[in-house]
Amino acid sequence: GDSVTQMEGPVTLSEEAFLTINCTYTATGYPSLFWYVQYPGEGLQLLLKATKADDKGSNKGFEATYRKETTSFHLEKGSVQVSDSAVYFCALPPAGTYKYIFGTGTRLKVLA
Amino acid sequence: EPEVTQTPSHQVTQMGQEVILRCVPISNHLYFYWYRQILGQKVEFLVSFYNNEISEKSEIFDDQFSVERPDGSNFTLKIRSTKLEDSAMYFCASSLGGGAGNTIYFGEGSWLTVV
Numbered sequence: 001g002d003s004v005t006q007m008e009g010p011v012t013l014s015e016e017a018f019l020t021i022n023c024t025y026t027a028t029g030y031p032s033l034f035w036y037v038q039y040p041g042e043g044l045q046l047l048l049k050a051t052k053a054d055d056k057g058s059n060k061g062f063e064a065t066y067r068k069e070t071t072s073f074h075l076e077k078g079s080v081q082v083s084d085s086a087v088y089f090c091a092l093p094p095a096g097t098y099k100y101i102f103g104t105g106t107r108l109k110v111l112a
Numbered sequence: 113e114p115e116v117t118q119t120p121s122h123q124v125t126q127m128g129q130e131v132i133l134r135c136v137p138i139s140n141h142l143y144f145y146w147y148r149q150i151l152g153q154k155v156e157f158l159v160s161f162y163n164n165e166i167s168e169k170s171e172i173f174d175d176q177f178s179v180e181r182p183d184g185s186n187f188t189l190k191i192r193s194t195k196l197e198d199s200a201m202y203f204c205a206s207s208l209g210g211g212a213g214n215t216i217y218f219g220e221g222s223w224l225t226v227v
Contacts, residue, residue, distance in 0.1 A: 032213040043118075043203060043220035044155065051213055089155060093212040098143065098160035098168045100216060105154060 002027045002094040006103035009087075013080055013110050021075040021106045023064075023090035033057075033066055033073040034100070036089040044089065047075075080110045114138040116219035118204050124225045125194055133189045133222045135204030144187045145205040145216060146179065148172070155203070161187065162210055194226045 007022040025033065035047040035057070048057035053068035062077045075088060090103040117136045125131050137144050146158040159169040161179055178190045187206075191198055201221040207214045 034215070036218075044205075044218040046215060046217065049215060091155075093214070095212055097212070098145070098162075098210050099157035099170070100147075101157070102155040 002031070002092065002101055004090050004092055004101055004103040006088075006090050006106050008104075008106070010107040010109055013108070015082055015110055015112055016079045017110075019075070019077040019080045019084075019108065021088050021090075021108070023073045023075065023103060025071050025073065025090070025092055027071075027092055027094065029095045030068065031092045031095060033064070034091045035062070035064055035073070035075050036091060036102075038087045038089065038105070040086070047088070080108070082110045082112050084108060085110045114217075116204055116206055116217055118202075118219035118222050120222055121220070122223045122225070124227060127196060127226055128193050131191045131194055131224060133191075133202050133204070133224070135187045135189075135219060136185050137187055137204065137206030138208075138217055139185070141206035141208050141217075143167075143207045143210040143214070144179075144181070145207075146189045147203040147205060147218075148200040149203065149221075150197075150200045158189075158202075160210070167210065191224075194224075196226050199224060199226045 003026045032051045034049045036044045037047045048059040050057040050066035056065045087105045089105045091100045119134045144161045149155045159173045160167045205216045205218045207216045
């Protein structure tokens, strides 16, 4: 079945460092891909999405490119801030279903 | 910006008691969902609901669970006889359309603690 694999956390970075959080997937067909973020004590918020191969989703300085050839959707940001400290989830909706499958989440901690 | 709202934000209940978690989805959305997240674990799909019936459910969503849209705005999750392992954050979500590619919007969650 479809699955999402995220890099293990936690990831600890200094402010202004470059961020990459890896996400790879296994899916039937070419589903849309999503990144959600969960700030401490809050719910899941959509961060960005891409709906087809080679699409780049972007929001708040974060970017992710839908790579069909490597089945990846890595999240990147050029310069992280303390306020980016959160848990980041990669997700996809398997074809023919109403649900999303989430990765295990990657906790990011940014130090001032 | 429209949002999904959930109540209560936190509930503590005795094992064996019934719990109802409430949600108000985004007003023009047609598809509604419940997910849960056990502390430190991944977010898991429970059920999706469309046109007043369940459209899909996971193996977690057994006879202990039920969902209802009692009026035009609320969407509820009932857990009939809570167990310790039901302790989790429960997220309600909604989307305009169903199926792959539709963006799902989540509420802030209801944290359920079963003691």
